[in-house]
Amino acid sequence: MIDTIFALSSGAPPAAIAVVRISGPRARDVLAALSGKVPQARRAVATPLYSTAGDLLDRALVLWLPGPGTATGEDTVELHLHGGRAVVSAVEAALAEAGLRRAQPGEFTRRAFANGRIDLAEAEGLADLLEAETELQRRAAMALASGALSRTVDDWRERVLGLSALVEAVLDFGDEDDVNGFPGDFGSRVDTLAEDIAEWLARPRSEPLKAGFRVVLAGPPNAGKSSLFNALLENEAAIVSPIAGTTRDIIERSVAIDGVPFTFVDTAGLHDGSEDAIEREGIGRAQAAMCNADLVLWLGPEGQGPDDAWEIESKADAGHATKASPRLRVSASDGFGIGELKRQLIEHARTCLPKPGEGALNSRQHAILQDAYEALHGIDIQRDALIVAEQLRSARVAFDRLTGRATTEDMLDALFGRFCIGK
Ligand SMILES: Nc1nc2c(ncn2[C@@H]2O[C@H](COP(=O)(O)OP(=O)(O)OP(=O)(O)O)[C@@H](O)[C@H]2O)c(=O)[nH]1
Ligand SMILES: [K+]
Ligand SMILES: [Mg+2]
Numbered sequence: 001m002i003d004t005i006f007a008l009s010s011g012a013p014p015a016a017i018a019v020v021r022i023s024g025p026r027a028r029d030v031l032a033a034l035s036g037k038v039p040q041a042r043r044a045v046a047t048p049l050y051s052t053a054g055d056l057l058d059r060a061l062v063l064w065l066p067g068p069g070t071a072t073g074e075d076t077v078e079l080h081l082h083g084g085r086a087v088v089s090a091v092e093a094a095l096a097e098a099g100l101r102r103a104q105p106g107e108f109t110r111r112a113f114a115n116g117r118i119d120l121a122e123a124e125g126l127a128d129l130l131e132a133e134t135e136l137q138r139r140a141a142m143a144l145a146s147g148a149l150s151r152t153v154d155d156w157r158e159r160v161l162g163l164s165a166l167v168e169a170v171l172d173f174g175d176e177d178d179v180n181g182f183p184g185d186f187g188s189r190v191d192t193l194a195e196d197i198a199e200w201l202a203r204p205r206s207e208p209l210k211a212g213f214r215v216v217l218a219g220p221p222n223a224g225k226s227s228l229f230n231a232l233l234e235n236e237a238a239i240v241s242p243i244a245g246t247t248r249d250i251i252e253r254s255v256a257i258d259g260v261p262f263t264f265v266d267t268a269g270l271h272d273g274s275e276d277a278i279e280r281e282g283i284g285r286a287q288a289a290m291c292n293a294d295l296v297l298w299l300g301p302e303g304q305g306p307d308d309a310w311e312i313e314s315k316a317d318a319g320h321a322t323k324a325s326p327r328l329r330v331s332a333s334d335g336f337g338i339g340e341l342k343r344q345l346i347e348h349a350r351t352c353l354p355k356p357g358e359g360a361l362n363s364r365q366h367a368i369l370q371d372a373y374e375a376l377h378g379i380d381i382q383r384d385a386l387i388v389a390e391q392l393r394s395a396r397v398a399f400d401r402l403t404g405r406a407t408t409e410d411m412l413d414a415l416f417g418r419f420c421i422g423k
Contacts, residue, residue: 315331
């Protein structure tokens with residue numbers, strides 16, 4: 001028999017209320033044992049809870065939620081307790097004594113997936129939603145969690161199955177001499193499907209949304225990188241000094257500006273012929289950071305930064321005018337241009353990050369959809385119908401991997417391990 005599991009699903013006590021969730025075949029019996037009765041389904045009822053020894057544990061609000069129409073798909077009970085540590089421990093002890101098991105992280109969600117209540121793309125969205133720290137992250141995760149990708153993939157899958165059925169008909173009844181055994185619109189239906197997938201593939205990916213849009217400050221020693229870094233963060237995170245070579249390590253800080261997640265990266269000043277081994281290591285790290293940037297703010301000599309870097313004239317208050325046509329002039333000392341720089345960064349990052357409310361693919365999903373796209377894109381109806389059938393099958397298999405109709409245990413362990421206990 002499946003274990004019946006329980007966990008504190010609300011935050012750490014003490015708090016006003018603590019919600020303990022129970023899921024599994026014994027949920028109802030355990031509730032009956034604790035409260036002496038089972039309330040009407042889906043109605044919140046206030047009731048005292050007792051241990052097997054007859055001690056009053058708490059007066060709680062309880063919910064009896066019979067499966068399969070529940071979050072996990074199983075019989076579920078919610079106990080809304082007074083949120084003191086000792087109250088929660090006493091109730092948890094009573095549940096353990098009744099033979100229930102503490103849930104693993106993500107186990108409730110894993111059961112929801114196993115019981116078909118959510119698919120893999122929705123579970124991934126849910127994990128993102130719980131981790132979301134900024135408004136943009138929340139809205140992207142919400143779109144996935146509420147099934148935006150899942151519904152789209154289901155539609156694609158149906159269309160592929162329809163096409164496969166047509167190919168089967170050609171295989172069963174086709175005249176061997178007739179190369180055009182496919183219906184007239186077959187090719188265009190394949191093309192339209194491939195284009196619909198290509199539209200999702202072309203969208204910004206979800207990873208930069210999680211890690212923050214990565215802005216690296218680079219340039220020679222004493223260019224004012226750390227000063228600008230601190231000004232952007234509004235925090236004296238990095239050491240600033242008139243001594244060239246102050247910054248050695250990479251310094252990273254994440255911050256949301258106007259709901260847009262950024263990670264700013266301060267680096268060691270770049271220059272040739274350093275004798276100092278530590279400084280040389282710092283310069284190597286700075287160069288690697290520039291390669292991994294979504295955007296480089298270049299504070300060095302004009303035209304010597306990476307392609308696509310933004311040319312920034314720093315120390316504008318001190319009358320610095322080393323660049324003929326900087327994108328922006330700023331001063332970390334008096335704040336000149338910092339607001340405008342932030343405004344432009346937000347505008348630029350928004351175009352590179354998923355649009356609010358629009359589903360974005362993570363790299364796992366992107367790689368799988370790429371397979372589906374290639375299978376469909378490669379279809380040539382002049383070729384043998386058997387080959388066409390095989391390509392359609394590969395596309396369908398890819399869709400199934402995406403929604404979790406076909407997955408491996410490792411993949412599931414990795415995903416559900418991201419959840420906290422109680423979810
Ligand atoms: N007047 C003026 N001085 C600045 C400004 N920004 C930085 N400085 C000064 O320039 C010097 C170097 O600043 P840092 O921010 O340490 O420069 P850095 O590029 O991080 O230097 P390294 O880490 O050594 O490569 C310090 O003395 C700062 O006070 C500015 O906007 N105006
Ligand atoms: K310095
Ligand atoms: Mg510095």
